[in-house]
Amino acid sequence: MAEVSYKHCSLMFECPKCSVINYMDPFSFWNFKGKTKCAGCDAIYAVEYSNGQRVKGPDPAQGPHDKLPGYAQSKDYKTEYTMTGKVSPPLYARAPDQKHGPTYSNVRGKPVAAGKLTAADLVGSRARFIVEGKPYKPAG
Amino acid sequence: MAMSFEEYCRDVFDPKKIFGKPEPLKGKRFLSCTQYILGPSCANYLAELGAEVIKIELPRRGEPMRHTTPFNEPKLYPLSKQMPEMGTGLGFFGANHNEYFLSVDFHKPEGQAIVKMLANKSDGVVENYRAGTFDRWGIGYRQLSQTNPRIIYQWLGGFGGWGPGRKRASYDILGQAQGGCFSVTGWPLDKGGNPSKQTIWIMDYWGGMMGAFQILACMYWRDNVSGLGNFMEYSQVQGAQRHLSDCIALYGRHGLVPQRWGNYDPLVSVHGIIKCGKSSYPNSKNPQELEEGFILVSAYKDADFAKLMKLITRDDLAKKYATHDERIKAESQYEIYPAIEAWAKDKTKEQARDILTKEGINNQPVWNSKEVSNQEHFHLRGELEWLDDPTFGDVQSQGPAFHLSDSPPRHKWAFKPVGADNEYILGKLCGFSKTKMAELEADAVI
Amino acid sequence: MKKLAAHADVIIENAPPGQWDEWGIGYRQLSQLNPRLVYAWVGQLGQWGPLKDKPGNLDPTAQAACGFVHGTGAPVAFGGTPTRSGWWMCDQVGGTGAAIGIMTALNYREEVSGRGQFVEATGAAGVIRILDYNWGWYGVDGSIRPRYGNWDLAINIYAVNPCKDGQIMVGGGHDRLWYRIWRTVGKDKPEVEQHIVEDPALKEVTARLPHYKQVETYTSLCEWMKDNTRSEAETKLQAEEVASGGVSFIDEVCEFPHYKYRGHLEIIDDVNYGKVLIGASAFLGQRTPGRVKWIGRPIGQDNEDVYRRLLGFTKADMDNLKAKGVI
Numbered sequence: 040m041a042e043v044s045y046k047h048c049s050l051m052f053e054c055p056k057c058s059v060i061n062y063m064d065p066f067s068f069w070n071f072k073g074k075t076k077c078a079g080c081d082a083i084y085a086v087e088y089s090n091g092q093r094v095k096g097p098d099p100a101q102g103p104h105d106k107l108p109g110y111a112q113s114k115d116y117k118t119e120y121t122m123t124g125k126v127s128p129p130l131y132a133r134a135p136d137q138k139h140g141p142t143y144s145n146v147r148g149k150p151v152a153a154g155k156l157t158a159a160d161l162v163g164s165r166a167r168f169i170v171e172g173k174p175y176k177p178a179g
Numbered sequence: 180m181a182m183s184f185e186e187y188c189r190d191v192f193d194p195k196k197i198f199g200k201p202e203p204l205k206g207k208r209f210l211s212c213t214q215y216i217l218g219p220s221c222a223n224y225l226a227e228l229g230a231e232v233i234k235i236e237l238p239r240r241g242e243p244m245r246h247t248t249p250f251n252e253p254k255l256y257p258l259s260k261q262m263p264e265m266g267t268g269l270g271f272f273g274a275n276h277n278e279y280f281l282s283v284d285f286h287k288p289e290g291q292a293i294v295k296m297l298a299n300k301s302d303g304v305v306e307n308y309r310a311g312t313f314d315r316w317g318i319g320y321r322q323l324s325q326t327n328p329r330i331i332y333q334w335l336g337g338f339g340g341w342g343p344g345r346k347r348a349s350y351d352i353l354g355q356a357q358g359g360c361f362s363v364t365g366w367p368l369d370k371g372g373n374p375s376k377q378t379i380w381i382m383d384y385w386g387g388m389m390g391a392f393q394i395l396a397c398m399y400w401r402d403n404v405s406g407l408g409n410f411m412e413y414s415q416v417q418g419a420q421r422h423l424s425d426c427i428a429l430y431g432r433h434g435l436v437p438q439r440w441g442n443y444d445p446l447v448s449v450h451g452i453i454k455c456g457k458s459s460y461p462n463s464k465n466p467q468e469l470e471e472g473f474i475l476v477s478a479y480k481d482a483d484f485a486k487l488m489k490l491i492t493r494d495d496l497a498k499k500y501a502t503h504d505e506r507i508k509a510e511s512q513y514e515i516y517p518a519i520e521a522w523a524k525d526k527t528k529e530q531a532r533d534i535l536t537k538e539g540i541n542n543q544p545v546w547n548s549k550e551v552s553n554q555e556h557f558h559l560r561g562e563l564e565w566l567d568d569p570t571f572g573d574v575q576s577q578g579p580a581f582h583l584s585d586s587p588p589r590h591k592w593a594f595k596p597v598g599a600d601n602e603y604i605l606g607k608l609c610g611f612s613k614t615k616m617a618e619l620e621a622d623a624v625i
Numbered sequence: 626m627k628k629l630a631a632h633a634d635v636i637i638e639n640a641p642p643g644q645w646d647e648w649g650i651g652y653r654q655l656s657q658l659n660p661r662l663v664y665a666w667v668g669q670l671g672q673w674g675p676l677k678d679k680p681g682n683l684d685p686t687a688q689a690a691c692g693f694v695h696g697t698g699a700p701v702a703f704g705g706t707p708t709r710s711g712w713w714m715c716d717q718v719g720g721t722g723a724a725i726g727i728m729t730a731l732n733y734r735e736e737v738s739g740r741g742q743f744v745e746a747t748g749a750a751g752v753i754r755i756l757d758y759n760w761g762w763y764g765v766d767g768s769i770r771p772r773y774g775n776w777d778l779a780i781n782i783y784a785v786n787p788c789k790d791g792q793i794m795v796g797g798g799h800d801r802l803w804y805r806i807w808r809t810v811g812k813d814k815p816e817v818e819q820h821i822v823e824d825p826a827l828k829e830v831t832a833r834l835p836h837y838k839q840v841e842t843y844t845s846l847c848e849w850m851k852d853n854t855r856s857e858a859e860t861k862l863q864a865e866e867v868a869s870g871g872v873s874f875i876d877e878v879c880e881f882p883h884y885k886y887r888g889h890l891e892i893i894d895d896v897n898y899g900k901v902l903i904g905a906s907a908f909l910g911q912r913t914p915g916r917v918k919w920i921g922r923p924i925g926q927d928n929e930d931v932y933r934r935l936l937g938f939t940k941a942d943m944d945n946l947k948a949k950g951v952i
Binding site for chain 2: 679708739787798799836
Binding site: 043044045048049050051060062063064065066067069090091092109110112114116118121126127128129130131132133137139145146147151166 | 639699700701702704759762763764765766768769770771773774775786787788789816817819820824825826836837840841843844847848850851919
């Protein structure tokens with residue numbers, strides 16, 4: 040497959056140096072004048088966006104940057120650039136170190152069926168541990 | 180009187196006593212052939228009132244709303260008894276309480292026959308497929324009213340069942356966008372704002388309420404006046420226009436186009452939400468709690484405004500904007516609110532609340548869903564409840580939207596897996612045998 | 626009031642909590658005079674309970690107190706703040722809740738009990754009811770629902786984003802519409818379509834929901850929309866039957882042909898105010914349509930009719946009460 044170029048694009052900003060695509064999310068960059076940093080190679084660019092169109096830049100510049108891209112990935116979908124300090128932080132509903140996983144007990148510590156079950160965990164279409172009102176123990 | 184008014188209210192509205200009181204719509208039966216929120220929530224309000232609402236979904240995977248959940252995270256299990264490893268997303272949460280879950284494939288003639296059978300024994304049908312789809316399948320109002328003239332048929336949708344735009348699909352935010360709601364919500368351009376969405380599918384949920392009201396009104400007319408059912412339609416975008424009638428009147432009379440005014444109020448001043456400089460939970464690990472606080476400050480009467488200005492040591496503004504006519508002007512508001520924010524800069528929203536309350540100035544901190552969940556007020560009144568759900572366990576749920584002293588609405592369960600009530604409903608209302616049901620299940624009709 | 630209550634099916638009031646009771650015309654007293662009376666109180670947070678209403682409370686008190694304001698507006702990363710609704714949303718939703726409660730009480734009175742009852746509805750209760758998964762989510766793992774601007778935490782694509790001349794909504798939560806949307810984009814920008822549909826991380830509907838995937842999706846979509854006006858984008862998307870529609874301002878709403886054709890807007894020739902453009906009743910029914918007959922009346926316009934017809938007042942009675950400032 041021939042390599043596709045995104046150099047002509049505005050909001051999908053392909054870094055002239057490392058070719059990583061920086062996603063200049065529309066609500067931060069729709070109208071923007073300042074410096075941003077490529078998430079792939081940390082190069083600083085002065086850019087100007089007006090109504091979603093990149094009207095100036097990217098011109099090489101010196102740091103610090105004003106705003107980070109919303110997200111970045113390489114053309115072959117490698118996403119290792121998406122991390123703190125490289126792209127804007129994501130949204131959190133909880134503490135960042137509290138990962139969401141299957142949970143069988145809720146914020147009050149009582150049983151709740153919020154994790155995967157197996158056929159053996161069921162009574163009809165209800166979870167056995169809920170029917171019995173006990174903490175969850177996997178069947179078998 | 181022996182009992183204070185407060186005690187009296189608490190006694191007659193006490194959520195703990197609800198299950199000892201009768202259900203207002205007991206004995207009424209509605210079919211809910213619905214998906215997403217607009218149609219489901221409409222039928223849900225009837226189910227809260229005690230109607231037997233039979234929710235009909237496609238077999239196995241159920242309706243699409245079961246597969247939506249914030250960031251694809253929280254789900255309740257199982258999705259159906261055939262799929263214990265899959266869950267129903269919490270997007271399904273607010274619109275399906277108390278219902279009976281039947282799975283039927285409408286596309287198949289056997290499925291359509293089941294719907295007909297059920298509709299003949301029902302008071303009404305709530306439906307939100309694309310307009311005309313049920314009519315094409317032979318289960319629309321025209322056909323169902325032949326055998327059940329008392330049927331109340333409520334269609335809900337985006338642009339309505341007729342008119343040049345009738346074929347357009349709609350969703351909640353499309354209703355908000357094209358109805359005009361976005362254009363008046365959010366900060367104005369010079370404050371860096373955009374037209375803004377109102378959180379959480381409000382045009383769907385509120386539209387469902389409008390539909391439920393229409394059904395109840397029609398039922399009153401049917402049972403007390405005419406004996407006849409009705410074909411009704413609710414268009415979501417039309418609801419937005421009904422909402423925004425004051426903006427529309429302004430345009431009609433003066434040609435003015437109301438714009439966004441952020442967290443201030445275009446008609447009342449001071450009556451706006453301001454930023455406090457400090458977070459209430461500086462040590463929290465949750466970024467949601469690290470955000471600075473916000474608080475509604477309301478002091479629109481002259482005396483209250485003067486009091487507020489004295490409090491923030493800006494008596495000059497009290498003099499400058501002594502009348503409401505002066506305060507309400509755009510320029511005045513742009514001067515007054517930043518002055519209040521300057522005062523609140525070194526305070527949390529609770530500190531601001533305490534000072535304002537002590538001075539007798541109305542206020543309300545902006546609470547997040549955790550803070551709301553922990554308010555005794557809402558749990559005491561039954562607006563939030565820990566529901567002992569028979570399928571999913573201990574879940575926090577919203578309570579009904581209103582209180583009735585004698586025949587109150589109530590929540591019995593949050594929802595159930597796809598097809599959980601197939602046997603109960605098909606056995607009771609269609610007289611199907613177990614063998615017949617097994618056949619239908621094997622053919623994926625149910 | 627006591628005499629009027631004897632003739633009324635429904636009384637609706639929103640005075641500060643307990644005010645009417647103190648005056649001897651609350652539900653407790655009036656229901657003695659007319660047991661069939663349905664009495665509704667409406668407010669922001671309630672007429673009882675630790676946070677009950679204070680005099681002068683108006684919307685958006687309930688909006689701020691129920692989690693709505695915290696959840697509306699752009700996230701901090703996009704420079705947003707908690708945002709109130711541009712209209713008195715809690716009043717409207719709370720009012721609709723009250724209307725349902727009243728209608729329920731009337732049905733119950735006619736069919737079952739023969740008696741009225743006490744109804745209470747608040748803006749906070751109404752909006753808490755409709756804030757969908759906020760409460761369930763907190764209950765499961767303590768999550769606090771964040772603001773997400775014009776995007777949606779639970780569906781992608783389902784958002785309003787900027788375009789050449791404003792903003793436009795595009796929606797397609799499942800695969801059928803997802804590919805139709807990118808096909809539409811691909812007609813103008815094949816490289817953007819290719820980039821998205823070949824992204825291995827976007828194959829599953831549920832995999833498209835994490836924040837960064839939404840940034841990728843909407844930035845790519847805007848790469849196309851920035852060159853299209855609302856009307857151009859809408860026309861192209863609707864050719865593929867994708868739900869889409871521009872953010873309309875009030876003048877555009879008022880002049881929109883579909884709405885005019887269906888009578889969403891009507892010019893009412895009001896007896897007091899002349900011709901006024903209004904949003905028509907949204908209740909459409911074959912046999913029981915809603916309708917607007919007048920839009921409000923000057924204070925006391927119907928005094929004569931009501932006092933004579935229901936209470937048998939004479940002209941002298943009315944003059945007397947008027948002089949005292951009672952009516």
